[in-house]
Amino acid sequence: MPAKTLLSTDDVRDRFSKAMSAMYQTEVPQYGTLLELVECVNQETLTQQPELHRRLEALGELARISVERHGAIRVGTADELFMLRRLFAVMGMYPVGYYDLSEAGVPVHSTAFRPIKDDALSKNPFRIFTSLLRLELIENEALRQRAEAILATRDIFTPKVRKLIECHESQGGLSSEETDQFVKEALETFRWHQEATVDLDTYHALHNEHRLIADVVCFRGPHINHLTPRTLDIDEVQRRMPGVGMNPKAVIEGSPWRECPILLRQTSFKALEESIRFAGDAQGTHAARFGEIEQRGMALTPKGRALYDQLLNEGRKQATGLDNDAHQTVMNSVFAAFPDSDEAMRREGLAYFHYHLTEIGQTAKGSADKEMEDLIAQELVEAQPITYEDFLPVSAAGIFQSNLGGKENEAYAGSANRGAFEDSLGVRITDELSLYAERESASKAKVLASLQG
Structure with a gap:
């Protein structure tokens, strides 16, 4: 059979x-x-x-x-x-x-x-x-x-x-x-x-x-x-x-x-x-x-989440009772303190990124001893934000x-009461931030391994 x-x-x-x-x-x-x-x-x-x-x-x-x-x-x-x-x-x-x-x-x-x-x-x-x-x-x-x-x-x-x-x-x-x-x-x-x-x-x-x-x-x-x-x-x-x-x-x-x-x-x-x-x-x-x-x-990383939570709480207090247009205006003002570019967020450690070789990087070898910032500057590696x-x-x-x-x-x-919730589930809950950190770390390791080949 x-x-x-x-x-x-x-x-x-x-x-x-x-x-x-x-x-x-x-x-x-x-x-x-x-x-x-x-x-x-x-x-x-x-x-x-x-x-x-x-x-x-x-x-x-x-x-x-x-x-x-x-x-x-x-x-x-x-x-x-x-x-x-x-x-x-x-x-x-x-x-x-x-x-x-x-x-x-x-x-x-x-x-x-x-x-x-x-x-x-x-x-x-x-x-x-x-x-x-x-x-x-x-x-x-x-x-x-x-x-x-x-x-x-x-x-x-x-x-x-x-x-x-x-x-x-x-x-x-x-x-x-x-x-x-x-x-x-x-x-x-x-x-x-x-x-x-x-x-x-x-x-x-x-x-x-x-x-x-x-x-x-x-x-x-x-x-x-x-x-x-x-x-x-x-x-x-x-x-x-x-x-x-x-x-x-x-x-x-x-x-x-x-x-x-x-x-x-x-x-x-x-x-x-x-x-x-x-x-x-x-x-x-x-x-x-x-x-x-x-x-x-x-x-966002823990650092990014802390800043986000701080600004969101501040904005919500200021915008209580406002309609959506006014609410968004307040939020725009408050969130001006949060960098609004991929590069700034990456450099400041506010968000997680996936690193991969560019077309140029796919043909380059022997560059793994360089810092990741150098590899990005030379357009060998690109960092894309993780959703x-x-x-x-x-x-x-x-x-x-x-x-x-x-x-x-x-x-x-x-x-x-996370403990009681996990007892009800019958398993431990996976921490979401650890998943993003693992993905970022794995992508960096893969890039460096490829450049060593």
Whole structure:
């Protein structure tokens, strides 16, 4: 009997991400409109900025722009998070980064499941920002116990997807046919349900504590609450959203427009009010799903992150209550203190870079004993900024708040517990900064080894 041909985890992830995008377009038609808008702006931007086109092509990122998505879900129990970690491993996605959103008054902590290797990111950089509800932060003991009891009765995974996950783990992968079955069954975990599992009074009690708690606890599963395409000009997308029937959030999260984008900028259209049938046949509405857009810039070093965080906090304080135009004006002024050129950021150690040989460098030998700066000056080596693949707690919390009523609960603040989160996962979380540092170091070593040959 011939051996079973197994697909790579990259192929599984690619099939799943495309199927999820198709499902979400059916569930939220405005998401399809958003994709069309982003695609239009991206094509215009690439035409108008040939140097950007060249850079993305050189980094191998041009092809991935059109397939790039990240989604977000929220789960209620440690067991759910543990099983999700196994499910995402089937797709070559691993927990990277720990995010404590209690700092912003949101009772969750999170990680991002994503590919880690460069070739996997180039194939399909699909990510899922995954949050675990912090029921222990609910001070009302009766309400907390009520939520725990509700969550204990549900299973967000189909029996078939559980078996397929075990199959992947035992045989080291899935066949093409098994992958199609896995995608079909896994999608059920993320599908929207118009029927709540609780009565209207229970929903209101949880909603009044925090809208996100009601969203996690009151339904059969962690419906995907947004999928996020990557734009090359988020300011233009924000400007055009009202023209295609979307109500954008008040301000774009993150740094202002820059010649050299850094980290992550995000915006969204507001969450939809959707009809829900509650237990006992009562009718009501719930707002959870929205359309988010992101613009990715370069990954910053710890030194760069410290400066970014300082300036962002300062800018947010000054811009409180302003509309987007005024907000961006303030941010522009504040972020003037952050260098806005690749070379300045590289020399000051503010961002991570990938080093590679130029055409001249590919024919040069015996130059490895020179300093990297000398090699760059002689145009033997070029440094390209490494794209930031992760998330920002401030941006995530800003998106959460704008789509969950804009309210914070200060009682949740300062409750980080990475150890408990990792215990729930069943594995340690990879530090995102270490991944960028390793990539930069490896690229330098490869360049020097090539020049020695």
